[in-house]
Amino acid sequence: xxxxxxxxxxxxxxxxxxxxxxxxxxxxxxxxxxxxxxxxxxxxxxxxxxxxxxxxxxxxxxxxxxxxxxxxxxxxxxxxxxxxxxxxxxxxxxxxxxxxxxxxxxxxxxxxxxxxxxxxxxxxxxxxxxxxxxxxxxxxxxxxxxxxxxxxxxxxxxxxxxxxxxxxxxxxxxxxxxxxxxxxxxxxxxxxxxxxxxxxxxxxxxxxxxxxxxxxxxxxxxxxxxxxxxxxxxxxxxxxxxxxxxxxxxxxxxxxxxxxxxxxxxxxxxxxxxxxxxxxxxxxxxxxxxxxxxxxxxxxxxxxxxxxxxxxxxxxxxxxxxxxxxxxxxxxx
Numbered sequence: 001x002x003x004x005x006x007x008x009x010x011x012x013x014x015x016x017x018x019x020x021x022x023x024x025x026x027x028x029x030x031x032x033x034x035x036x037x038x039x040x041x042x043x044x045x046x047x048x049x050x051x052x053x054x055x056x057x058x059x060x061x062x063x064x065x066x067x068x069x070x071x072x073x074x075x076x077x078x079x080x081x082x083x084x085x086x087x088x089x090x091x092x093x094x095x096x097x098x099x100x101x102x103x104x105x106x107x108x109x110x111x112x113x114x115x116x117x118x119x120x121x122x123x124x125x126x127x128x129x130x131x132x133x134x135x136x137x138x139x140x141x142x143x144x145x146x147x148x149x150x151x152x153x154x155x156x157x158x159x160x161x162x163x164x165x166x167x168x169x170x171x172x173x174x175x176x177x178x179x180x181x182x183x184x185x186x187x188x189x190x191x192x193x194x195x196x197x198x199x200x201x202x203x204x205x206x207x208x209x210x211x212x213x214x215x216x217x218x219x220x221x222x223x224x225x226x227x228x229x230x231x232x233x234x235x236x237x238x239x240x241x242x243x244x245x246x247x248x249x250x251x252x253x254x255x256x257x258x259x260x261x262x263x264x265x266x267x268x269x270x271x272x273x274x275x276x277x278x279x280x281x282x283x284x285x286x287x288x289x290x291x292x293x294x295x296x297x298x299x300x301x302x303x304x305x306x307x308x309x310x311x312x313x314x315x316x317x318x319x320x321x322x323x324x325x326x327x328x329x330x331x332x333x
Contacts (some may be wrong), residue, residue, distance in 0.1 A: 001256050003117065003125065003214045003286075007245060011124035012110060015203040019108050029097050037090055040097070041081045047076060047197050093125065102274065109189065122214050129211050131218050133204075141203035144176050151198075151326045152263040164323030168198070171319045175202050178317075179209035182256070190312060192300075193321030199292045206290065215255035223265040225251055229274045252281055255288065263303060275304045279311050291316070 022208065034041045084094040087154070101108040103120040110121035117125070150170075152165040160167065178189060191199040211217045231244035251257055257278070265271060282289050293300065297318060299307030312318075 002216050002253055004129070004218075004250055006250075007123055007128050007209065007216070008035060008117075011121060011128045011298065015110055015121050016245045017125045019102075022102060026097065026099060033087075033092075033097050037086055040086050042081055044084075044097070045077050045084075047079055047087070052082060059281040080173065126211055126214060126235050129217060130208070133207050133211060133217065142201050143208055144172075144205045146196075147172060147201065147205065150212065151329055152323050154265060157322060160320075160322060165318070167322060172203070174319060176188055176209075179206045182210045182215060182288070185257070186288045188288055188316040189290045190297070190316040190318045191290065191321060192318060193294070194325065195294055196325030197319055197321040197323055198326065200260060203260060203290060203292055206256055207256070210256050216250075217258065218254040219258040220251070221260050221264075225278075226261060226271050226274055226276075227263055229277075230270060240265060251278065253285070253287065256290065256291045257282065257287070258292070260289050260292045263295040263300070267303060272308075274303050277309050279308055283315055290315075 030041070087094050087096055103118060106112055106118035106120060108120075110118055112118050149165055149168055152163070152168045152309065154163050156166075157164045175189075191203070193199065207217050207219050223246075226297050228244045228247035232248045259278070263274075279289065291312070295303065297309070297313065300312060
């Protein structure tokens with residue numbers, strides 16, 4: 001699993017800010033209890049100091065520490081009961097001022113003992129990644145659960161041997177399976193067909209599902225990706241707030257790259273070389289790619305060359321979209 005360093009850094013900043021907010025809230029609660037229930041604050045101080053005092057005294061007398069430990073345990077239990085009764089009696093939860101970590105696994109550090117990112121920090125990573133994906137995709141409403149087959153006709157198309165609805169049921173099953181079992185080396189998909197048939201919607205569904213499972217996902221239009229590669233190649237400035245070299249790294253090394261509207265950009269020899277580089281390098285590193293285009297497979301070959309065509313035909317699952325333009329159907333209704 002490859003994590004995007006920029007997104008992880010942003011996620012960690014939010015994670016640390018929330019941790020500090022919890023600490024500030026705990027301090028506020030302690031000050032409140034100090035004012036309203038000074039006996040509770042006094043008990044907390046006694047609990048913190050009792051262990052060290054009793055054990056130190058036992059060791060200084062060169063005695064067996066076991067009796068001291070039993071005495072300490074009984075005293076602490078009595079103090080804890082008094083503390084809980086005082087808090088609950090005043091209308092507070094019994095653990096209102098307890099300093100317990102929000103995540104017991106990593107003790108709110110964000111990292112496990114082996115250096116791996118903890119699940120609590122990964123939740124922030126997913127939220128940050130989805131926030132960025134939502135700049136281009138409607139992740140709020142586009143999900144497998146909200147996908148509708150009602151816009152696809154049930155009359156068979158002779159050229160395809162099935163109806164648009166039957167075809168989309170097959171496409172949908174492949175997409176859900178791809179997203180929900182996504183892992184390293186899951187393979188690649190090619191969405192091909194006219195506009196207005198759900199290619200971007202299903203791309204959003206896949207991005208949402210794969211991102212939610214903790215993988216790094218980059219979604220972008222082909223034109224913008226090529227612009228980033230061109231800026232990085234020729235030392236030009238990217239869009240405001242963007243680092244072209246960083247964008248190139250994200251596209252090459254993310255777990256899943258979704259490139260939309262392939263074929264709508266202005267064709268140049270540099271664009272052809274970039275398509276080949278993206279397709280080839282990601283295949284070699286077994287990184288998954290989803291290409292979405294209005295072009296047919298044969299048109300892709302004519303546009304980007306035989307080398308790209310060979311790799312797409314050999315390594316991509318081709319999903320053909322056909323039917324009536326859903327945008328026009330919605331407009332007419």
